[in-house]
Amino acid sequence: MARALSNEKRNTIVETAKRLFAEQGFAATSVADIARVAELPVGSIYTYFSSKEELIRSIVDEGWADFRGRLQESFATTRSPEEIFGLLLDTFLPELLADLDFITILLNEGIVYTHIEEKAQELSSLISSVFAPITRQAPSLKDFTGTDMEAALLVYFLGVLGAVRVAKAANLSVTSSDVLAFLRLSIRNGLGIAI
């Protein structure tokens, strides 16, 4: 009978908080900041989230669920290395890079406020399971051990995200297209996969 919780309001809060947390950091962003930018009264934030910490946790958890969902979807419906890398480069990474604020928060604040180690493990095993067959086919990777592969994935994944993030934050001339182009070249040359 009373007003229903507004999904629109909740979204506004999440989006505003995500932006401010990414720009200024979690601790440096006050709930009042979020309320002011979102043009909502402070109390409303607490109608939708029981605490500032629950807010960041929701942002990270929901972003992560979305991220993992896309990844699993990609891997579930495709087969050949060409297709997998094509999806990664043309769909998955562009979408991920479009939500750079989520990445920034995950990397900067995730360690303290969320279980980033679980997420890293999860990601690692998910990717490994997909890449294992590929790496066995690529003759250029014969020298790489399993640990090398893990390290490689981490370096490329975090490198790409970090590069785009810093380029944007520091206003460098490098764009996310450039980074993806480099990645494409690396895969083509390093793994001999035609994409």
Add this chain to the structure above:
Amino acid sequence: MARALSNEKRNTIVETAKRLFAEQGFAATSVADIARVAELPVGSIYTYFSSKEELIRSIVDEGWADFRGRLQESFATTRSPEEIFGLLLDTFLPELLADLDFITILLNEGIVYTHIEEKAQELSSLISSVFAPITRQAPSLKDFTGTDMEAALLVYFLGVLGAVRVAKAANLSVTSSDVLAFLRLSIRNGLGIAI
């Protein structure tokens, strides 16, 4: 003598603050925290630094100066690609990775509290000037444009730092040796440089 004591105290403050800023973030670390952990009175902090912000700026600036100094030194006294990469892999990066707290602060807080864009530009041009001759010699890099190279450097540099950082924070099995080993392999295979 009084001077020597002062330097020791200043060092204690810097090291303590660096650790705490890296672990908890700048905003979440209070000056009282630093004083308590450093076993110094709060007032002493203000004898050496005029504000909390000056403290983080000093940490970042001094760390950066040290970092750039090592880099320039490496490049000034060496010539061949093999030597350059050898130095990078055997001396420079291990030393840098040993001071992970500095990196963490630079990447997490640098954007807000220091001029990270200047540093990125500086690093970019410095590295480019060194790598330009190398890339011209490497036949495998003939497809790479200048922008690709910039992107590549960013990806590898931030990828290596990020990988080591996340591996440590998330308690992954990957170590910084693994990451450097992967990097060695990449350089060997990708650039055809024997190291």
Add this chain to the structure above:
Amino acid sequence: MARALSNEKRNTIVETAKRLFAEQGFAATSVADIARVAELPVGSIYTYFSSKEELIRSIVDEGWADFRGRLQESFATTRSPEEIFGLLLDTFLPELLADLDFITILLNEGIVYTHIEEKAQELSSLISSVFAPITRQAPSLKDFTGTDMEAALLVYFLGVLGAVRVAKAANLSVTSSDVLAFLRLSIRNGLGIAI
């Protein structure tokens, strides 16, 4: 029919609020607390009471009216000292002590939120008028002045209530039966009334 339902709800609110106010205090109990425990929506509370303060005032006033009603009833229909004290000890006090929450609220919050001084005056004159004839008959009370009597009534009345309350709150071995037994003895020995 709607009326019956209303009374039931109103009762639930009053009983729940009385318990919580007694346990936690008025200021420490939120309207939302009451609603949650009573399993009613917050809005319902305001259908029956215009404010939180009106709620406590209603509790105290209605409890007091009930209390005074029982007292007057006892005194109106009985005569001899034996009968009066019998009623007090066997009916009135046991009933009063069964509603300890009311007493707790009256003593703890009554001073601020209700006119406890009026109630005290009222009680004092009511009791005095009943006890006056008795004390004139008891030879052992010949040394007691009117003021002594007032003090005596206060001490015994508040002493009994306080003892039962503290015994319960502090989980002492003394029970309300013990307290009443002591009171019976005191009256028997002190006033020479056979009960």
Add this chain to the structure above:
Amino acid sequence: MARALSNEKRNTIVETAKRLFAEQGFAATSVADIARVAELPVGSIYTYFSSKEELIRSIVDEGWADFRGRLQESFATTRSPEEIFGLLLDTFLPELLADLDFITILLNEGIVYTHIEEKAQELSSLISSVFAPITRQAPSLKDFTGTDMEAALLVYFLGVLGAVRVAKAANLSVTSSDVLAFLRLSIRNGLGIAI
């Protein structure tokens, strides 16, 4: 070298808080209230007490230590029933009643914020040990069991405190002298002790 903690300031805080907690209740008294009345900045309260709760606990614990100290002192240096009751009536109770705020807080808030049950047990055994020999001597008490005695002590103790408290709060004509006078009479008549 820096300013020393001021006992005077701490006292002001304690006395102010004690008064306000007694008058309005703990929950209804804000730290800002205390600061305003004490004419101190809010922050200063937290220089001396780590929280509002620690403040009330300090008040209760220190008041209780003082109270118990006086009681033990009285009992340690005296012997005869006459002396004991004399001390109680002429020194101990008047001093206790002079600090009515402490009593009010102990009874109203002690249950939630301090371990009142421990204090009650402590008091009970302390008093019992003193009164045991007395009651054995008083022929008028031959009908009283140990439990009756415990109940009696509670009733008289809480009755006296409650009477004085309500009399003051409700502005009754009964004074604390009257209450003590009644108590003197009761002891004289009931126990046959000449005081």
Add this chain to the structure above:
DNA sequence: TATGAATGAGACTTCATTCAT
């Protein structure tokens, strides 16, 4: 009428910085 989301004043507490000692 019944509901519970909405609101913003005000609660407790922290903290960077100052300055008396």
Add this chain to the structure above:
DNA sequence: TATGAATGAAGTCTCATTCAT
């Protein structure tokens, strides 16, 4: 110079009450 108590602005969160639904 060295110290840490002093300060009050600002932070997070609660809550009585209202009112759209």
